[in-house]
Amino acid sequence: MTHISVEVNGKTYERDVDPRLLLVHFLREELELTGTNIGCETSLCGACTIHMDGKTVKSCTQLAVQADGSSITTIEGLSTDGKLHPLQEAFWEKHGLQCGYCTPGMIMAACGLLEDNPDPSEQQIRHGLKGNLCRCTGYHNIVKAVQYAAELMRAGNPEGGK
Amino acid sequence: MARVFGSSIKRREDPSLITGAGQYTDDLKLPNMAYAAIVRSPHAHARIRSIDTSKATALDGVTAVFTGEDIKKSGTPGVVPVGWLLPDMKIPPHPVLASETVRYVGDAVAVVLAEDRYRAQDAVDLVEVDYDPLAVVTNPAKTVEEGAPQLHAEAANNIAFDWELGDKTKTDEAFPKAAHVLKVNIRNNRLIPQAIEPRAALASYDDSKGQLTVWMTSQNPHIHRLLMSLASLGLPEHKIRVIAPEVGGGFGSKIHHYPDEVIACWCSMQLHRPVKWTATRTEANLTDTHGRDHVTEAEMALDENGRILGLRVKTYANMGAYLSTFGPLVPTYLHGTLLSGEYDIPAIYCNVIGTFTNTTPVDTVRGAGRPEATFIIERLMDLAAEELGLDPVEIRRRNFISPDAFPYQTQVALQYDSGNYGPALDRALEMVNYKNLRAEQERRRGEGGKLLGVGLSTYIEACGLAPSAVVGSLGAQAGQWESGEVRVHPTGTVTVYTGSSAHGQGHHTTFAQIVADRLGIDADNVEVIHGDTDQVPFGWGTYGSRSAAVGGSAIAVSADKVIEKGRQIAAHLLEASEEDVVFEEGKFFVRGAPDKSQTLNDIALQAHLAHNLPPGVEPGLSATSFYDPANFTFPFGTHIAVLEVDPETGEVKLLRYVAVDDVGNVINPMIVDGQIHGGIAHGIAQALWEEAIYDGNGQLLTGELLDYAVPKPHMLVSFELDRTVTPCPHNPLGVKGVGETGTIASPAAVVNAVVDALKSYGIKHLDMPLTPEKIWRAIHQSGRS
Incomplete structure (x- = not known):
């Protein structure tokens, strides 16, 4: 297990994760942010697109450990103060x-x-x-x-x- | 007050979907849930010598590994059935886990249950299956040839059925006397549906109650419950609850009853804990039923004036390795019956041979049979135009069924209830500025360089299969009516329960519009419930463009029943006779005296209090209908593709796509247009890019999105739409269907346009998809490059 610290939608999460855990599974299963979907596991469909340190990233082909120290925005974090983006x-x-x-x-x-x-x-x-x-x-x-x-x-x- | 029926109100589905709050099956978690992963055959055809699960079972975190033998021992039937029976059809058994023979790559042979999905996948790799490979056949026509490997002992020569429709003698007689006979051989390309959400199931069996609940990616939860009970699990139907939460697209692939969802349920019953299975994209592409895959020979006879005398079609239809739920329906009653198109054809004969091959089972993909039929007739119309030296528009006009000929009885069983094909064609020609386009085309031909192509498709669709007695006589093991309940609460707000089950179509919005319009209330006061067998009385689901015409009509009838009951109560309260009480904009009043009225809210409250009801009237204000339509509905229209072909590279560039559709009355124009856009894109993709390809060993070469070309945004254009409105005469809403029109019309329009562009090379026909390589080769083989 590897310890990571990730900021997701403005909140910091500390977790011990399996080094092979995909970022998308970390978001969906560990953090229960299921808004980010999985359509293909190979970066081709884009359903799992998120923002990581200001860049658009496909979270199905990133490892959770690669997100250590980063700041992530998912669809759940896009609207602010209850107002839609x-x-x-x-x-x-x-x-x-x-x-x-x-x-x-x-x-x-x-x-x-x-x-x-x-x-x-x-x-x-x-x-x-x-x-x-x-x-x-x-x-x-x-x-x-x-x-x-x-x-x-x-x-x-x-x-x-x- | 503007009518809510016919207005583009925004979808109420969207707020949860645009914020990530929508819950799809794989989003759901239950306490103590195990993850299932399925071991699949890497061979297209092999005998299973043995399966060794010991290493997988021993892996830390693995709960259990089961094979087909375990299912047999459990006494559970463990098979998936076929839902459409044709005369003399051969129906080989389809066990959910193969234990003797595998018949396609992806056939399930074992299932692993583990504490997390990674561990389950690890264990899949540890299951050792010893296969004895057998010879393979994948082509639907070659599979019947002598010496071809045999898939099932039950089906000699791999023939599942040999079906015919129409008058063979009359059709054969039309050919010798014809001035012109056109012939075309067509390979209608095999498609993979590619809903972006892969199939998934979460099954939870409660031992103490003997109750199974399964959340699954379903277009028709009641059908899945019925087949789970009747054929697969042996559980009583009332002890199974199937729920379709948010479903991420279906396109026909989530109609069918597959082994995998049964396996998840069976495992939950064995382990006494919830079990979740989710397909990977590769699994989806290997196991979601594929579509099309016809090998067709078609001939058309015409007189000297270009009037069609006869049409003869012979098709080998690939059924894949097993008969899927509605597999036999697609190339027969959804294909043969559409061969008259928009034309008055005096003689048609169609013969379809459904065959087994070592490929994924084939069933409905958006359009299902009707795109194949439309492609045949619309290609032949262009070939005939070329042969006779007529414009493609002119030959179509000469053969259109006249607007005063309806109801029109075709030679292939259907009776078209209504239609008026000229205006849609006129409008589409006007939108593309047809004359100018032809002039531009001529100009370009003289100049060299990129070639302009214009292609028409004047299509008809038959949707909302009905009535049930007729579809039953044709082989359906299902009814084709729909249920709809309108329940008015004491405060006058309404909940609607529908047997339709949306997966992107926007029923929550559209069906609320139907009820709000009829009851004269605000659409915000109407909630729509679907996709849950414990909440909805019954339902046959959403497919075949049936939801508005059948499901929507059921709701409309129920709303009308509510009004009639309300009228009884209002008459009593207003001390008037029922005949004198009118209902307008949500109010009951005595004709001519609108000042003294009872609102629907008032009546709803009185109906529930039941303090002062007329004699013989029961309390409550709700109505349920089981609506069985009198006939199919028949949307139609004209689509025109304008594109250019680069003769140097064979590349096709779509320039414009114009569609004028007649889908009858329109409930929500925004949603209807959206359905047409998606359908057109799907059909253009079949014409230009998509194809499932198997190699000689039965390996699917296009098992990933890298190899299977689902169109990306830059490959398409913005579509130009308009419509004519010919209301359906036999349902209370006057609506037809819209979900498949685009997919039915567009392949022919695009291919006709490409062939039109290549006219100077003498190219008469090319099989889809029209890849640059295929076009380049055709140009170079024409001898005129």
Whole structure:
């Protein structure tokens, strides 16, 4: 067992973990943050996307021990003071989700995308999200949602960005 | 007041899903839960000599290892059944754990239970199975050839069924007198459904009550309970509770009754503790039922004016290694019956041979049979247009069923209740600016460089299979009605219980809209419950685009019954006769005297207090309906794909995709459009990218998302949608179905567009998926490159 200390959604957790424990299982099973989903275990579907020290990361191919000392945000930590993040608001408003399984990862990836590029074109959004698969929406409304979120955030929505 | 029926209200499902609070099966944990992992065959066909579980059992943290022999010893049936019977169909047994022969890579042979999922996986690697490999066959047509390896003693020549539909003699007679005969050989590519949530089950058996509760990734919990009881576990049905929590997409794959979920339940019964099993992506791809995989020869006869005289189709349909729950239905009654398309065809004959191969069982994937049929007829229409020198639009118009011909009896059993195909086609042509596109295409052909292609698909869908007596006579071991209960509480708020079971379709929202609209109340005062066999009276579930038309109609009928009872009570309270009491916007009043009214809330309270009810009226205000539709519903429309092909590389670039669909009345336009988007993407993916490929040894070469090309965002475009509205004449909502239209229409539109782009090379047909390599080779083999 290896001792790790990780800050997740603003709270610090100290745990002894099996060195082979995947970060996504640490989040889901140890911390019971089940919003981060697993679709493929190989980094291809993106359902497990989180933020780690400001970077967009697929938590199914990181070990929990690699997260030692880092600061992590999951979908559960995205809204603040009970107010939805503009991306959450936008996915709701524009019907950017159906079954919702890819959604936490998709929103986390989109969040990273908008930090890098606050005013992306449709093509930039499509390319920016190509690490995340959705089987329900054909991405049509996901693109619309990200565009709308970008608008909200640029309009100086007080909760815009991280 | 704007009607809530027909408005794009935001989904009430979303707040929990966008914040990570939604609970899917694998999110659930129970105290003292064991984790199951399944040992699967690495061989596509082999005899099992022996299974040695000793090393696995000895591993620290392993609770138990079970094989098929253990299930036999327990006295549990331990098989999964088939739910659709065709005449003379061969039904080999399908044990949940194979103990003598494995028949596809992924066939389950043992199960390990451990204290955590890592340990369970470790132990899987320690189970030693001694296999004696056998010869393998994977192709649905070659499997019937002499000398092919035989999968089941019950099925000579690997034939499960040999089925026909239509008038063979009349069809054969149409060909010799035809001015034109077009023929096409089609390999409809095999698909893997790829719901992003892998299948999972959490089973908990309570010994003291003899009660099993199972949370599982299900599109139809009551069907799973029924089959668990009847065929797999031998537990009485009332002692099984199946719950579908949030379900992360299905696309047909979560309809079926699989071995794995049965194994989890059986293990919980043995260990007297909860057991969870969750598929990995590789397991999902090996064991979720696959779709399509047809080898087809189709011929169309036409007169000199391009009028169709006859259509003849012969298909070998891959059933995989065993018959899955609705496997036999898909290539027969969901395929043969759709072969008339939107056209008036005087003679059709279809022969389908369902065959066993050493591959994963094949069953429904979004569209299920109907995309295959649509592809055949829409490809033949383009080939005919080319042969006759007609525009693809013109040949379709010449053959459309006339709007005044409905109800229209096809030659393949279905009676289309309504339709008006011209306006959808007109609108789609207008949206793409068809004339300009053709001019642009000509211009580009002269210039060289990238080639422009325009492809049409004027499709019909049959969904909401019904009525039950008819589907029963065709072989269904299921009813196809739906239940819906509308329960009005004393304060006037409402809970709806539906047998439909959503996994992304938004029933909580849409069904609340139906009830709110009928009862004249705020949609926020309506809660919708589904996906739990202990809460919902009964349900056949969500698939085949049936939820709105069948499940929604059941709810509408129940709401109407509530109103009728409310009218009785209101008449009594208003001291008027029932006939004089009207119900508008949530209020009962005597016609002409709206000032003195009783609201639904008032009536609900009175109904529950029961202090002053009319004689003979029972207390309470709720109604349950079991709605069995009079017929299928028949959505239709026109899809047009515009794309360019780079003749240097064979690459296809989608430029535009226009879809004009007629799904009848629309309850929530935003949700309906979303369903169409997803369907189109799925169908485009079949046309261009997706294919499950087996090698000669029956190894699935596309078992991971790295090899199986589910489309990514940058591979698709934004879709341009519009609709016409021809209400369904036989259900109370006038709705049809929308979940599969996109998947049914789009493969043909895309392939027709690519073939159109390649016209100058003399290429008549290419099998999906149209990868750059396939197109490049076709160009180079054409002799005109």
